[in-house]
Amino acid sequence: MQTEVLKLRHYCAYQERCHAEVREKARQLGLRGDELENAIAHLVEENFLNEERFAIAYAGGKFRMQQWGKKKITMALKQKQISAYCIKKALAAIPPEDYWNTLLTLATKKYDLLRSEQYLKRQYKTLQFLLQRGFEQELAREAIEQIAKKEE
Template sequence: MSSSDILKLRHYCAYQERCHMEVREKCRELKLYGEEAEEAIAHLVTEGFLNEERYAKAFAGGKFRMQQWGRKKIRQALKQKQISDYCIRKGLAEIDPAAYEQALLSLAERKYQSLRGEQYLKRQYKTLQYLLQKGFEQELVREAIEQIAKKED
């Protein structure tokens, strides 16, 4: 493992938060395999360039704020990146419950309004499907839709 490889990996991690899986992929691109790659990752962790808890917090906060993903979708995406359950919990804890509820209501209302021409049940069903696909919990989605449907009456 050359110092230029470590330098490239440092830059890669400094540019934005990365998870171990992404860094392993980058190591493969740099032709670092097995023991060399693990050594490089350990080096980056020691130096503070790589921290999965920090990554999970940044990922969860970003996906929620920018793309308005729900907790379930964020959890699934982090699991696909092989993030530990502990780090996933820490990441999801970054999401403010009041902001989460507000985002859910806002998305629900916008979707429900966009379906004005549809029948009542179809409108509710399509709104429900949209919010579940965004990763929001079924119970919270049902409550939000009921709340919006009551306003319409």
């Protein structure tokens, strides 16, 4: 087996990778054309490279560690050239209850930080924060309404 393929195996074994990352690494190692395609096919066969597994791990990590919403995760996966099917699977792997609880926690923290603001401005800024994090507008509004009702 070529040393380049062995290096790619180690590269994939270290952490989950998407096809685009592996292609880039293979080019850096000097693989071109059929050599590159054969190396990627070999990695897929040997289960070192699995786009669905990558998408699920990536989405889960971004949600848990950086508290990103589904929209932001979707955009990041699209940038990595992940298929729509794998993106859908990855988003489905995020537990709805955890998603809602994270959204509510983030909204509450931001809303509390903006105590000195007027009521509407406070809601607007909280909504913008949640949208920037990649949460869906309807869910974000629902969370803000729930928090505002508690304060009354």
